[in-house]
Amino acid sequence: MDAIVVEGLEKTYPKGIRALDGVSFRVREGEVFGLLGPNGAGKSTTVRVLATLTAPDAGSATVAGHDVFREPDAVRGVIGYVAQQSGHDREATGRENLALQGHVHGLRGAPLRRRVDELLDRLGIADAGDRIVRTYSGGMRRRLDIGLGLVHEPSVLFLDEPTTGLDPEARASMWDELERLAREESLTVLLTTHYLEEADQLADRLAIVSQGKVVVEGTPEGLKRQLRGDAVTIELADGRAEDAEAAIRALRGVHEASVEDQLLRARVENGGTAVPGILSALEGRGIGVTSVTMSRPSLDDVYLHVTGRDFRTEDQASADE
Amino acid sequence: MTAVEHTWFMFGRHVRSLARQPVWIVILLIQPFFWLVLYSQLFRRITDLPGFETSSYIEFLTPGIVVMTAFFTGAWNGMSMVNDLDRGIIERFLAIPARRSSLVLSHVAQCSLNAVIQGLIVLCLGYLMGARVREGLLGWLVILVAAALVAACFSGISNGIALFTRREETMIAVSNFIALPLLFFSSALIARDLMPDWMRTAARLNPVEWGVVSARETVQPDTDWGTIGLYFVLLVATVAATSAFATWSFRAYRRTL
Known part of the structure; x- marks a missing residue:
């Protein structure tokens, strides 16, 4: 009931x-x-x-x-x-x-x-x-x-x-x-x-x-899953960002990838299993990696996704009224 | 039955809180103290004028001051309701099966208790200054009941206004607006026979005056018990009406939630 x-x-x-x-x-x-x-x-x-x-x-x-x-x-x-x-x-x-x-x-x-x-x-x-x-x-x-x-x-x-x-x-x-x-x-x-x-x-x-x-x-969990997976951010050691992007786009389980300067961002099905694959793909092409961070999607991301507005900005704006 | 029980429990809360801060009784007594001491000195010889049935102004004044104090206590009682509203206490009680009437009646009862305590102190002070109540203990009782009823009467109005306005500032303005005229349209400080005709007529409709007249009968020769009885009945009816008004005012408050 x-x-x-x-x-x-x-x-x-x-x-x-x-x-x-x-x-x-x-x-x-x-x-x-x-x-x-x-x-x-x-x-x-x-x-x-x-x-x-x-x-x-x-x-x-x-x-x-x-x-x-x-x-x-x-x-x-x-x-x-x-x-x-x-x-x-x-x-x-x-x-x-x-x-x-x-x-x-x-x-x-x-x-x-x-x-x-x-x-x-x-x-x-x-x-x-x-x-x-x-x-x-x-x-x-x-x-x-x-x-x-x-x-x-x-x-x-x-x-x-x-x-x-x-x-x-x-x-x-x-x-x-x-x-x-x-x-x-x-x-x-x-x-x-x-x-x-x-x-x-x-x-x-x-x-x-x-x-x-x-x-x-x-x-x-379900709401965060709707965002299609975890966020992986890779800091590249020596440029070659386009190569790196192309390399990981080809991998299974990677939904989106984008680059910005030395940062490569990707959304993956499951961070835990995807990261080793990403690293070996980059290594295979001789692309150096400085750091890797992985984050589970947060409810902030969910809020932004469903309302198109940033949660904190909106919360602050209403509180100020 | 539930309403009576709930009123009793809520009343207990107010009494405990008063007992922990008895300083409030003292604060509320400063004004009547000055009235009693200064006014009686200033107008000592006023009883030489015709219209006063006693020759001692302090004797005339004491019951008036008791009822006046009760009236002010009642008129300001809504402030404690505003306090409860501000602190979310009323909201909490509205979400449990507490009778609405008990929320009002406990404040009203507390207000009457205040008025009786203050009345006793004023009566003792008056006694020290030479005021004697002709009817003795029964007379004291009548004066205190009159005080309790007048306080309850205006506590109902004041609580109702509190629920409508929910703001201290508005409460202060409204209380001042009604307090002074009602005081002057009564014989609290001056013999009724000295008032102009139209004021005397208006005073007959004033609950403060009902209380003052009832209380004063006991210090004057030939106490008129019929008048006291009639005015007490009128006061009880008014208490019922103003408390009902305050209970009804919860509707207005709930619309703002």
Whole structure:
């Protein structure tokens, strides 16, 4: 069964900003699904609609089998929502924050206390549980936010930009944490992010969102494979670039090749097996090689490929608006 | 039933936060303190004018100041809602099965509690300055209930405005805009008989005045319990109406999400 089904969501904000322009996707039970896109692509709006916070102008959505618009309270009972902006109470302790959230979800007494302890422990903030949140570090606060979304053991967790604002170290440890939590709590996770590495690292499948639409959907590996292979860059020792290009074009498994000064770039089916062949072909013709680098295609390449726009430029441009 | 439970839990959050920063009570008391001390000195002889049923201005003024403080506390209560909105706390509660009404009513209840604490302090201060409540403990109770109701009344309006505007600046402008006229269209500082006719008529529709009159009845001779009862009923109805307005305002807020 699909945990989340989204069909043709459209939403225009009062000032005429078109946030969603027909968003559709499906998330399978138990998977981590990433919505990847630059700032302003409509990711947060999509999540807010699914978390029953706001209504779209058109379209339909179900979460864990419940219709988001007809049974909002049923949806609220089975989802955890962790907003981009943290929603904790800074003037309360971590434990108080979690207990209040649990109370509203109908938990009481010993089971609630056990759950709160368990979460503080799992999130690595057990020692800080009785401290006022104002004294927490950014990473600790973010962990608490995630704990607030998990108190009632939801089956679906929405994470809106979970690591924005964290330093690289805190981000990396948060990634480990999220992977572990998704497994331990047997969650379906819908994650939005504008970090390509984050989607690559965490998502089983992902949809790239641009200007209110899903432009492509698949596994990170599958999407990268569509780019027809790995990039191989060879630095030549002594010119003869045209010869070198001709030599490797003839090889099997090489899709494209181009030269620029001393650099020979090629896209190959599989970098690991293609490189030895390329090197021996060049050696056979007496062409010297200074260095070889091989890179797997990145989601940057995918984004550029499907939208025709550079991800970082677009992300920066929307953030500046 | 759920709404009552949720209100209780949310109210607990506000009380803990107040208990950790009791300095707020003090800050909110500075203004009434000056009113009570300076105004009573400045206008000490005002009771020589006809229209005052007591001969001591401090006795006349104390219940008025209690209700006035409660009114200001209520009118500014929306600021804590703006704070909760800014910090994403409301957004978090809207995505869990929390009753909308509990989000408003907990703020309203917290505001009433503030007003009662401040009222007690003002009453003690007034007592030290010579103000006596004729009806004794029952009188104190009436004054504090009047304060709680007036605070709740305006807390509802203020929270509703907070949900519509979501900005501190707008809140400040709106609160100032409604606060002063409502204060002057009441007998908080001056006997009703000294007001011009048209002001007196307008004052009858003013919830602040309902609170002031009820509270003051207990310090004057011949306490009119019927008037107190009537105004309390009116105030309770207004609290219900303004809280309903604030709860309804969540629709406007959700449209902006």
